[in-house]
Amino acid sequence: MTMSNFQLPRPLKRAQHLAGCRTVRVAILGQGAVGKTAITVRFITKRFIGEYDPTLETIYRHVSSVDGECVQFEVLDTAGQEEDAMLIEEKIKWAEGFIIAYSVTDRCSFDEVLRLRFLISHVHAGLKRGHSDAPPPVVIVANKKDLQYDRMVTTEQGDSIARALKCPFFEISARDSYEETVGVFNLLYRELATSGALSAFRRKVSSKLMDKIPRIPSTATMSLSNRSFSLSSVKDFLTD
Incomplete structure (x- = not known):
């Protein structure tokens, strides 16, 4: 997929009332060391980090x-990391x-x-999705093209499996391009x-597992873009 059709997000003023925002839940899945955290942090802060706690x-x-x-x-x-099937299913149920x-x-x-794509479809097929029987949107991202x-x-090969699974496909470098990373999230939202x-499928999924995962609120992520980003700076903003 070309990157010519996406637009960079415009910065929002800190005082903007979030009640007017639409909230979407996104889960990034994949094996360890593929750059999931790097992609997420690049999107949020425009910065690239090369080292972080994989757990x-x-x-x-x-x-x-x-x-x-x-x-x-x-x-x-x-x-x-390898985990119990029930744990990964809870995370898949949480996301849209x-x-x-x-x-x-x-x-x-x-x-x-391939396994993750079918797991997403299987888990969501068992949930009530209103009048929609379609599986939730999935974007396949090949990272580290640099x-x-x-x-x-x-x-x-990446494009071929994405076509077979009927998913949009991006090949990006989280290290080299903020624009490519933004394009992934923008397209997923459009999908x-x-x-x-x-x-x-608007729902509130709550479980003991999801409640234990620390959150970094929007006010904190806004300030992260103005400071050096590291593992220690992430932990500063974690909330229970």
């Missing part, structure tokens, strides 16, 4: 503007839209895409809005 699972809240509409993204950055990420330098992470000499998955998923 730190967090829900980030970030206010943005997509096509002139105020949107509050709640982004679940999953740890990407999904980003499945893999690294072009890791063939195993690419092979995981590491060409370490590449193990071609662009054509959610046009598919009717937001109106057909």
Whole structure:
């Protein structure tokens, strides 16, 4: 997919009333070390970080503007480690839209895409979705395209599996491009809005598991863009 049709989000004033924002829940899934946290933090702060705690699972809240509409993204950055099936299902039930990420330098992470896509469809097929029987929107993202000499998955292979799964596809470098990363989230929101998923499947999912995942509120993520971002700075903003 080309990046020519997306628009950068316009910065929102801190004083803007969030009651006018539409909240969407996004989960980023994928194996460990594919860059899920780097993608999330790049989107929120415009900065790239190369080192972070791979076990730190967090829900980030970030206010943005997509096509002139105020949107509050709640982004679940999953740890990407092997876990109990019940735990991953709870996270899938929580989200309305999904980003499945893999690294072009890791063939195993690419092979995981198919399993995660079918798991999302299976879990949501068991939920009441109003009058909509369509699976929730999923965007497949191939990260680390800047590491060409370490590449193990071609662009054509990524595009092929995305077409087979009927999902939009992006190949990006979270390290090199903020614009590419923003394009992923903007497109996922458009897919959610046009598919009717937001109106057909508006629900409040609460569980002991999801309640334990720390949150970084929108006011904190706004201030993160003006400071050096590191693992310690993330922990400063974690709330129970």
